[in-house]
Amino acid sequence: MATRVIPPRILGKLRYNTASKPLNSANSSLSPTLSPSPSPVLPPPTSVLRPAAADDLNFNDHHKLFSHLPTSDLLRSAAVLHATAVDPLVDFGTWLLRSNLMNVNGLREILLASVRHSFYNHFCAGEDAPAAAKSIRALNSAGLRGMLVYSVEDALDNHACDRNFHGFLRTVDVSRSLPPSSVSFVIVKITAICPMSLLERMSDLLRWQHKDPSLSLPWKQDCFPIFSESSPLYHTTKRPEPLTPEEEKDLELATQRFFELCQKCVQANMPLMVDAEHTSVQPAIDYFTYSSAILHNKTENPIVFGTMQTYLKDAKERLMLAVEAAEKMGIPMGFKLVRGAYMSSESKLAESLGHSSPIHDTIEDTHKCFNDCSSFMLEKIANGPGGVVLATHNIESGKLAAAKAHEVGIGKVNHKLEFAQLHGMSDALSFGLSNAGFQVSKYMPFGPVETVMPYLLRRAEENRGMLAASGFDRQLMRKELGRRLKAAVF
Numbered sequence: 001m002a003t004r005v006i007p008p009r010i011l012g013k014l015r016y017n018t019a020s021k022p023l024n025s026a027n028s029s030l031s032p033t034l035s036p037s038p039s040p041v042l043p044p045p046t047s048v049l050r051p052a053a054a055d056d057l058n059f060n061d062h063h064k065l066f067s068h069l070p071t072s073d074l075l076r077s078a079a080v081l082h083a084t085a086v087d088p089l090v091d092f093g094t095w096l097l098r099s100n101l102m103n104v105n106g107l108r109e110i111l112l113a114s115v116r117h118s119f120y121n122h123f124c125a126g127e128d129a130p131a132a133a134k135s136i137r138a139l140n141s142a143g144l145r146g147m148l149v150y151s152v153e154d155a156l157d158n159h160a161c162d163r164n165f166h167g168f169l170r171t172v173d174v175s176r177s178l179p180p181s182s183v184s185f186v187i188v189k190i191t192a193i194c195p196m197s198l199l200e201r202m203s204d205l206l207r208w209q210h211k212d213p214s215l216s217l218p219w220k221q222d223c224f225p226i227f228s229e230s231s232p233l234y235h236t237t238k239r240p241e242p243l244t245p246e247e248e249k250d251l252e253l254a255t256q257r258f259f260e261l262c263q264k265c266v267q268a269n270m271p272l273m274v275d276a277e278h279t280s281v282q283p284a285i286d287y288f289t290y291s292s293a294i295l296h297n298k299t300e301n302p303i304v305f306g307t308m309q310t311y312l313k314d315a316k317e318r319l320m321l322a323v324e325a326a327e328k329m330g331i332p333m334g335f336k337l338v339r340g341a342y343m344s345s346e347s348k349l350a351e352s353l354g355h356s357s358p359i360h361d362t363i364e365d366t367h368k369c370f371n372d373c374s375s376f377m378l379e380k381i382a383n384g385p386g387g388v389v390l391a392t393h394n395i396e397s398g399k400l401a402a403a404k405a406h407e408v409g410i411g412k413v414n415h416k417l418e419f420a421q422l423h424g425m426s427d428a429l430s431f432g433l434s435n436a437g438f439q440v441s442k443y444m445p446f447g448p449v450e451t452v453m454p455y456l457l458r459r460a461e462e463n464r465g466m467l468a469a470s471g472f473d474r475q476l477m478r479k480e481l482g483r484r485l486k487a488a489v490f
């Protein structure tokens with residue numbers, strides 16, 4: 001694509017810097033402000049987030065932000081981001097890739113090849129583990145780290161769970177083979193190692209037990225609170241039957257898989273991040289996460305991290321309850337904070353069951369919840385064990401969190417705090433934070449194009465709003481490409 005836009009002679013002359021010095025951190029004179037408590041049960045964070053000092057972060061210096069990117073990569077990124085911002089193009093692409101045309105021999109190969117050379121190369125780390133390792137090395141030389149995401153979809157039976165489980169184990173091996181600290185996390189989806197139907201049944205039982213504590217769950221191990229007083233329980237309309245002996249056997253197998261994966265991460269000293277998914281199965285996912293954290297998080301730095309979706313109305317209360325319980329038990333706990341990626345399906349499900357959406361009524365409420373939860377976690381880790389990953393493309397949230405980290409005295413290169421963005425998204429935010437000295441990771445899914453396709457389609461659909469908001473990145477990329485072109489020509 002690059003050679004079609006700019007003649008190779010000039011392209012070869014386009015230069016980019018390969019070194020960047022971290023910016024000195026500005027002295028923040030922020031004073032804490034009291035935040036109202038969202039929960040009657042637990043104390044609120046002692047302060048709300050406030051913007052970073054102006055010279056602490058710089059997201060506008062396109063020369064510096066993209067200094068690590070070769071021009072060919074910059075051109076491809078700009079082209080892909082421009083394409084994903086055009087709604088009719090996204091509609092047509094997603095329709096095409098979901099249509100029966102994908103079953104027509106010849107056409108299928110052509111479509112997959114075009115996806116591979118555009119969206120796949122932009123958003124994914126490679127087709128297999130060695131390719132992903134190569135991408136991580138390149139990323140690391142640009143000052144960022146990688147979160148290795150072995151891309152698999154939901155498992156329906158034990159056979160699929162076993163296959164996925166071995167893929168996750170191999171991912172830990174790959175991360176071990178890479179330069180120390182170039183991989184920040186290995187990611188796991190519980191829906192890939194425990195059958196979906198079982199996760200739904202467990203979630204039903206956990207919900208019912210929250211409603212009626214007399215319900216006995218013999219399989220349930222120690223865990224932190226999964227629900228708060230305001231958690232919606234509408235998914236479970238009647239008292240569920242206990243797990244059958246066959247389901248209990250499947251649960252044993254799933255528990256064993258997750259246990260072995262955690263153990264392997266403990267041996268590799270590699271944190272394991274559990275992704276959050278639909279609310280229909282999230283109680284069971286939290287159960288697996290919290291019960292494993294109790295077993296494996298032994299030192300100050302947690303191995304097992306959970307994910308909190310702050311677009312949910314009860315997110316802040318649940319986060320505070322889980323953190324408080326972990327503190328009481330002396331277990332260091334880590335959380336990744338996200339806004340959440342299943343907005344339309346959550347609203348549709350709630351509506352179909354005659355309930356209001358579990359998601360905040362306005363996007364401002366979601367932003368506030370994300371920022372409040374960030375503030376809460378930053379204060380916690382500043383004063384104790386645990387860790388937090390702030391996974392967002394939102395520049396305002398990035399600035400606020402950076403200022404808060406500074407205010408509470410969390411050193412920038414600090415193993416307790418990590419910022420994260422999806423590979424191929426919000427490079428300006430990633431490099432801006434990294435240039436300011438923070439640890440920043442990219443979430444890097446890898447796997448064959450066909451396997452990663454559902455991930456790509458989800459990104460296109462679920463993050464439509466976010467992709468449109470990538471205008472900031474696109475604008476900076478255009479400026480930087482213009483600058484390099486001028487430098488090459490004159």
Ligand SMILES: Cc1cc2nc3c(=O)[nH]c(=O)nc-3n(C[C@H](O)[C@H](O)[C@H](O)COP(=O)(O)OP(=O)(O)OC[C@H]3O[C@@H](n4cnc5c(N)ncnc54)[C@H](O)[C@@H]3O)c2cc1C
Pocket residue numbers: 274275276277307309311338339340341342343359360361362363364366391392393394420421422442443462463464465466469
């Ligand atoms: C490293 C990483 C890991 C991730 N892991 C997970 C995961 O495990 N589970 C998961 O669910 N998601 C995950 N995500 C996806 C994340 O939830 C999306 O990035 C998110 O949808 C976009 O949020 P943002 O913070 O980037 O904010 P922005 O760019 O500000 O995006 C705001 C988005 O919020 C949505 N939104 C939320 N609440 C509302 C509301 N009330 N009204 C209107 N719009 C609303 C909109 O769709 C909009 O796109 C991850 C993201 C990253 C970067």
